[in-house]
Amino acid sequence: MSHYNIIDIFSGAGGLTEGFRDNSFKIVKHIEKDIAASQTLLLRDIFYYLQQSDKLYLYNKYLNNEITFETLLEHTPPEIHNKMLNIEIGHDTIDFIFNQIEEKTITGIIGGPPCQAYSTIGRAANRNKKDTDERIYLYRYYVEFLKKYRPNFFVFENVKGLLSFKDINGDLLFPKMQEEFREIGYSIDYRLINAADYGVPQKRERIIIFGVPDNSSKLIEKFFNALQSQKRKPISVKTALSDLPQLHQGQEKNQYQHEPNDYVRKYFRKNTNILLTQNIARPHREIDLKIYKEVALARSKGKNLKYNELDKSLITHKHTDKFLDRFKALDWNQPAHTVVAHIAKDGHHYIHPDIEQNRSITVREAARLQGFPDDFYFENSRTSAFTQIGNAVPPILSKKIAQAIKMIIKL
Template structure:
């Protein structure tokens, strides 16, 4: 079953579909994310053709990326289209997809979700005056163009739950208009606001999942959500998600596992003893921030989220002490993390490690684990780019359940 992945990011949503579906194209505008997608496609090619040791050698630094890619056919790299989906590019994107589309098969599904920042409740009042200029608001219309062109049996559209309350330039709710537009091109749909933590992800992350199906299969959306609901499970805690990762301090890198592979690592993260740890790098911090980190982490251990205006006066350097009082926030040890967002690329103040002795914000690999990425997932091409890709991603632990629920639902309709 062939699917197209739109607004792909680093491929968190795609990851869940790879075993049962053939992802024929990813479409993504950010170059670093495209490099990550190409590397991940290479990983699966090498795994399938019993050459996975070359990938592990690359992670260890024993061969270069260029050498690694010499084992991979060029057609694998062409699965990723590095282009912004807009009026100028959409026809050329269609042409690239059509060139590689197997004429004996149709597109079974389209997955993805446009950038969510336009709909987020964070900064909504600040961005209200920019609505008329914000093209991101209407990127979903391009998604509909793909539905009209390829007529897949189903689609999965993921976004922030703020989409439900977002008002457009006419000060009217956008979501009912979106629903109507999806229906006008031949799809019945249902939606739910879900929390990723309810599906095993070590993170509280509320998102809207819209599932649509061609009108010929009127019960498919409801069947999908029934099957998806049955896949709920207890989330990992931060402590469980960090099992096997070494201790380190601010500004340090430590890419050596410390324990035998635990149950949690084997199930979610570290599936081969040959795998080496990568990207376990912590940001450097100034002395004032480190003093705050330690105080906030110690307070968290006692069950308190310390507000910025509760710090000693000599530690307060920001003039604004009326807003953003949770600007410094530690993760809990024995519960899922709060939501990982792309802002982590700018600073780690909202993601302080729960161990006060380590006194730092979380590493790239720790952030990836909280998002449910396996340790063999490597993020190109810088620490900042990696944090951005992770913060914007759909957790693969969640996306695997979405894909499985779709597969079961399709089988019930003999598809």
């Protein structure tokens, strides 16, 4: 076998998968329950097929609304469509899923169960749901995949809140998870990784768990050393967005305004013949625009303006003692703060740093801050695009994870 066979579970839009898309890896199956994220992933598989077949003009036609998704499907073979399994992993579906995976030799399993259950945000509100929130125990299906396929390695990504999360009995969940992995013969370790240290223009702390069969346990330290060796200086928002057009609220502009710098060319604009897409700014209420201006101006002077510090005429909420950071601007000269799925609800936490533009960021700008290339298109609405981006593993980081695996695991 000249490549590593990978199963990608709890895939989301495929941010983790994206790093594993080179000739060394063959992605056998993506498994994802969300319909829009699954369609995004299917489209991405089609994109890579068309690229290899010298037919990217069809992808551009699709982006331009000249042909339908169905027409794209007609131009791709069934084995490309069949990689995507849009299904929820659960007790009733797991045997069916196993039956859909024809390859029996699996080198690696990658993925991270949905993290909202472990997140420190909203933890108090979620406390009462613990006994009914099945997301807490989705990692047990990950264990089932390891038992079934006995891969040479696995990569499990999650929020750092997992380390402090307590289960229904009030016990820390993470040590129990570690024990369950060990019981089936896997050695594991984890590191808290900040994506900003790896070339992603965003401060984003996540746990990366790496596991191998017990007889290969020496590889774990080597993996984390190989990952560490790929660190680089942080990238600012300005560096990441420098070539994109100036927009005002409600505007759409899908043309680049400037030549790309080296960083943008390397990570976002490798494909010079693909259209810019999804660069549309949300419309905003007049009062929010006034707030955005104040907040962005304060940010440019190094200050995060709290809600109760706004001009009195702009404070409409009765409660000025909580949710004081409900408005937040990006800083041109720093990596972005963490992009989370809440961006799908409103853009108040992601105000564009350019005061003249006075708006929240677009889907394309959010995708860039998350490290997605410009030829990556998110189905099928602005809301679901933002959700997919906020939930993703940054592809720039996942590529370095894949690199580290290639450095240490020889087939």
